[in-house]
Amino acid sequence: xxxxxxxxxxxxxxxxxxxxxxxxxxxxxxxxxxxxxxxxxxxxxxxxxxxxxxxxxxxxxxxxxxxxxxxxxxxxxxxxxxx
Numbered sequence: 001x002x003x004x005x006x007x008x009x010x011x012x013x014x015x016x017x018x019x020x021x022x023x024x025x026x027x028x029x030x031x032x033x034x035x036x037x038x039x040x041x042x043x044x045x046x047x048x049x050x051x052x053x054x055x056x057x058x059x060x061x062x063x064x065x066x067x068x069x070x071x072x073x074x075x076x077x078x079x080x081x082x083x
Contacts, residue, residue: 001027006059028055 001023008014016024018032025032030052033039058066 003059010060028052 001020005014005020009016009020021032021035025035028035034052058069061069
């Protein structure tokens, strides 16, 4: 899904098709039910809710912010002494 499409959906200016809901659920590792209602009657099979929240927030970031975040993650993951 393209960033402008997601922005239009988030802003409420575009309806989401069933196929797009399925794509989002797959992308975020959750159910279509959770995407549409925020609730799930089935046992969780994907990442915990914190990871889903992080993934949604990442989708809202600009390319420049994502690049800076990736740099920060690389720095955090680097073994001490390599920073």
